[in-house]
Amino acid sequence: MNTTLSGWLLDVYPDLKGGLALWLIEDAGAARGRRIRLRQPFPVVFYAAGPDERLRALWKYLRSQEIPVELERAERRDLFQPHPVTVMRIQVDDPARQPALLARLASAFPDLTWYDADLAISLRHAAVYGTFPLAKVRAVVDERLAVHSLSVLDSPWDLDPPAAPLRIMRLEPDCDPHHTAPRYLQIRCERREYRLPLPTYPPPAPPIANTAMGGESLPLPHPCFSDGGGREGGRPLLVNLTAILKRHDPDLLLTAWGDTWLLPYLLELSESAGIPLPLNRDASQPVVHKQERSYQAYGQVIHRGRQVHLFGRWHIDIFNAMMFHDYGLDGILESSRVTALPVQQVARQSPGTGISSMQIVTALRQGVLIPWRKQQAEMPKSALDLIHADQGGLVYQPTIGLHRDVAEIDFVSMYPSIMARFNISPETIGDESDEFAEQAPELNLWVKRETPGLIPQTLRPLLDKRIAFKQRIPELPAWDPRKAVYKARAAAHKWLLVTCFGYLGYKNARFGRIEAHQAVTAYSRECLLRAKEAAEDAGYTVLHLYVDGLWVQKPGCAAVADIQPLLDEIAVRTGLPVALDGIYRWVAFLPSRVNTRVPVANRYFGVFQDGTIKVRGIEARRRDTPPFVAQTQMAILEYLAAASNADQLRERLPEALAYLNRRVRQLRERRVSLPELLVTQKVSRELALYRTPSPAARAALQLQAVGKTVRPGQPVKLLYLLGKPGVHAWDCLPSPCLAQVDTRLYVELLLRAAEAVLQPVGVSKEALRGRQQQALLSSFSTPTGHFLARNINNDIDIIS
């Protein structure tokens, strides 16, 4: 007898016993709220292409395999080929066994081209059924819970989907385990709180004497490094945790350091004590570990910590989730919804994977082949063509100094909008002979316009959804809880859209093609210049142009109504959506630190008319700035922001300087706590490869000496100390005392940060440094203090 179930789809993964396992949170009937595991048959298809005799050999080889397969000859479309390709279609009934089969085939037939070979199962499922994490679904199942039909009731593009009743359990140790050994595990779920003591360890070897900090208790050794002492103590922890997990049966474990410490630690404890710990909801699956790794992207070394993935339940480590600080759980769920990638994966990876997943689903649905390990050469170009094509967006040098009556106008998601509007996609790059092709601005490149490309089709709904949220957010009152949720979702879209451009240009990306990338930047330059011309025609002075934004100035420009005609004109001239980021009371573009006559494109701060402060590129935004310095800089800006217009800035200066003076004194008198002085820097390479170790490398060496390894791309928290080696790694215990801190260096950092924000409003560098702070203040109280630059007006050049 078949029954119909409905609810939210929580998880999809290959079942080790064949087919797929689906987890559902039921939403109707007597079983409302029940979490149920379904099974679904789900054959997986992939393709091979190559010379006929090799395909025949492959046929024979596959027939002799023990894994049952269905083989068929077919024709399919490869986006990078002009004509359909003849391929062998290989269907495997058991999705769990396909990866192993592929690995064997790829090594036996390395000369064949493989398509659709290594796709995530959730994407294949999304392409067939339209599913995505937390989709509302209706399933017809038999008495053995095997799915006979499955339909999705909502769409990833709904703005207000019905919220799934997720049970979230938060697990966190009482302190950073990489710093000190935690003593308790704090657990919160469904308004209950638990505090489980972590096993105690045998007394440690006497710690390094730390005379200055006399009062502090002896540090415990790090549990990760203990050689198993205290395993006896593991039993109560495991028994209690098991009971708590069973009682609440959470859908999501939201942990602090769960990937890098807590879960591996608990699993190790469970193994050595011989007590199973039901972290997985699906008992038939083992917990999956992924190793840590370092890699390079965009000139930066990035470190990904190890990961622990669960089945039938999710695990997210808030400190190992890429964007958690940026958009939180709402953003992660939204990314997962629109990309169809599993929540646990979305939480941990860069948004770039998300956008290529969306392209994969589009391609699967249209029967377009998805290359595996694509190799594709760039079209030959003349040297002159290359000089024209090999450019990025336009980045101007802003006019240095303080300005008023400035509006900042941005193109909304400029690059994706260009792809959608001008139909830019790898397969739409054509040549002159195409009747419907349009030439990209200033380039010898032609874009076909008649059939919508794969990338524009993928991006369009995402762009529309983002614009819909952007329109709704300002209309909602501040108290509306949807406001924060919408913002988080819009932030998730933003990251997805930002990365889609990079992937378009990356030739090894599955749907990347350098010419498509070049066409996008060519259109962006054209559109930005058209916007500049529109502004100048309307009587504005253009202070700055930055890829997708422009800063324009006109005396009296103070209200949205003043600028609206210009926004409309730009939209007409470019065909792209534009938005007013805001009108500034005043804004200051800063010079380079190295050469004060040279402006830098992205270093500025200003105050919008509603009093919001916007800062870019200054110390407060940099992660290697100690919190004490960043807070001081922001506080100075807040003093300045209290001025209702540029004329009143001068009146705010005495207060700001008095504050700075207090902060300097606080530092000199060592009344700042150590965590406020922590500098976070990344180690950029293997420690052995440093010739002159950076502060981060020196700190990492200290960590290494106590058995804590630091991988390239991993951040190190450190303090600047007097004497050699000049740094102290924060996670090396014991902590130093305040007397050891290199106060002079911190005062220098503080003054530099203060200078960056005070110079444009008229306080000279000499005035800040050359004199005693006290003298500075007293002379400042006279409004004609000689160090006050006279440039608080509109036509400022350079502040000397």
Place this chain on the structure above:
Amino acid sequence: MGRTVPSITQAFLHEEASFARFRRALRRSDQLALDDLFAAARQHLAAAAYAAHALPFEIFLLAMLLEEHKEVMRLRARVEAQDGG
């Protein structure tokens, strides 16, 4: 980062560096004036990039001239204002 064509900033720094010997032989006061010229050219890097000229130094020279001419216009306006007043 794996660029085929050097960026305009790279081209600019390269040109500036190629005058290092010339600069060294100048008097200190002339050195500072030369630095001003390069700083002036640097303000127009975005336009120089957009121009995508095969010989970027021609553009840099023109940018220096441009800034000089702006200065002349500014000074002329000032002189005329003083004469008038």
